[in-house]
Amino acid sequence: MFFLLRFIILIDVKDFALTDAGTVTSLCHKGYFPCGNLTKCLPRAFHCDGEDDCGNGADEENCGDTSGWTTILGTVHGNADIVTLTHECLLNPYPQRCDCKERELECFDANLKSVPMISRNVTLLSLKKNKIHSLPDKVFIKYTKLKKIYLQHNCIRHISRKAFWGLHNLQILYLNHNCITTLRPGVFKDLHQLTWLILDDNPITRISQRLFTGLNSLFFLSMINNYLEDLPQKLCTQMPQLNW
Numbered sequence: 001m002f003f004l005l006r007f008i009i010l011i012d013v014k015d016f017a018l019t020d021a022g023t024v025t026s027l028c029h030k031g032y033f034p035c036g037n038l039t040k041c042l043p044r045a046f047h048c049d050g051e052d053d054c055g056n057g058a059d060e061e062n063c064g065d066t067s068g069w070t071t072i073l074g075t076v077h078g079n080a081d082i083v084t085l086t087h088e089c090l091l092n093p094y095p096q097r098c099d100c101k102e103r104e105l106e107c108f109d110a111n112l113k114s115v116p117m118i119s120r121n122v123t124l125l126s127l128k129k130n131k132i133h134s135l136p137d138k139v140f141i142k143y144t145k146l147k148k149i150y151l152q153h154n155c156i157r158h159i160s161r162k163a164f165w166g167l168h169n170l171q172i173l174y175l176n177h178n179c180i181t182t183l184r185p186g187v188f189k190d191l192h193q194l195t196w197l198i199l200d201d202n203p204i205t206r207i208s209q210r211l212f213t214g215l216n217s218l219f220f221l222s223m224i225n226n227y228l229e230d231l232p233q234k235l236c237t238q239m240p241q242l243n244w
Contacts, residue, residue: 035059042092053092053121091119103145115139126150133179135163148172155179165190176200176222183207189214195241200224207231212238219243 028034028041035042036058053059089100095116098107104124107116112130120142132154140146144166156178164170170191180202188194194215200222209232212218219241236242 033059036061091122094118094122118143121145124148127154129153132156134158134160136160137162138165139163141166143167144169146170150174152177157181159183159187161185161187164188167191168193170194172196174198176202178202180204183211185210186213188212191215193217196220198222199226201226203227205229207235209233209235210238211235215239217241 032041034040035054036056040054042053042059087101090103091100091105094100094105095107095110095112095118097110097112098105098116100106103119103121104126105118105122106126107128107130108126109129110127112127112132114132115127115135118125122143123145125143125146125148128150129152132151133156135151135156135158137160139160140149140163146167147169148171149167152174156175157180159175159180161184164173164187167190171193173191173194173196176198177200180199181204183199183204185208188197188211192214195217197215197218197220201224204223204226206228212221212235215238218239221239221242
């Protein structure tokens with residue numbers, strides 16, 4: 001019991017620091033910890049998560065071997081605390097008009113006119129029903145951990161050929177219910193892990209045989225309600241896993 005109490009106390013005092021006079025001064029709000037000698041504070045969930053969130057490595061120090069402690073502490077504090085922690089926002093920063101849960105961000109009808117600046121560790125980004133009309137070059141390049149992107153109902157008209165560069169972990173992409181008329185060849189070429197691509201309800205008039213280059217993992221493609229009159233003969237050779 002002595003060791004358990006000592007461990008809990010160590011967790012509780014992580015948010016404080018000693019001043020020159022030897023008194024304890026609060027650096028961060030409850031539930032947050034300081035980034036070493038910086039004034040920056042982060043949620044406790046960022047500590048020892050394998051990412052340098054502080055920028056100086058302070059959040060990855062003193063991690064040690066905590067095997068088994070999660071179970072013990074969960075028993076002491078109860079299951080309610082565990083449920084709360086799983087819904088804690090792990091993104092910093094993100095727009096106040098959006099809803100955040102863990103590393104997922106929902107910006108529904110938030111009057112956004114462009115892709116917002118958010119934390120690099122985001123895994124799901126939903127920008128449905130906004131006013132984003134264009135996706136410029138490398139607009140998602142910082143967000144390499146993204147697995148799902150939802151862009152429905154934005155009236156997107158222009159998608160740059162390099163808009164999706166760097167999204168090597170993306171698995172699901174929804175572009176339906178927009179104003180897309182053309183898609184440039186190779187626009188999806190970095191999306192090697194993409195499995196779902198939804199292009200329904202767009203006024204697309206034609207597509208190139210090289211449009212789907214790079215989609216080696218794609219097995220579901222939907223292009224319902226568009227203006228296509230025919231498809232290139234060897235279109236499916238670019239998508240060897242496609243279920244059709």
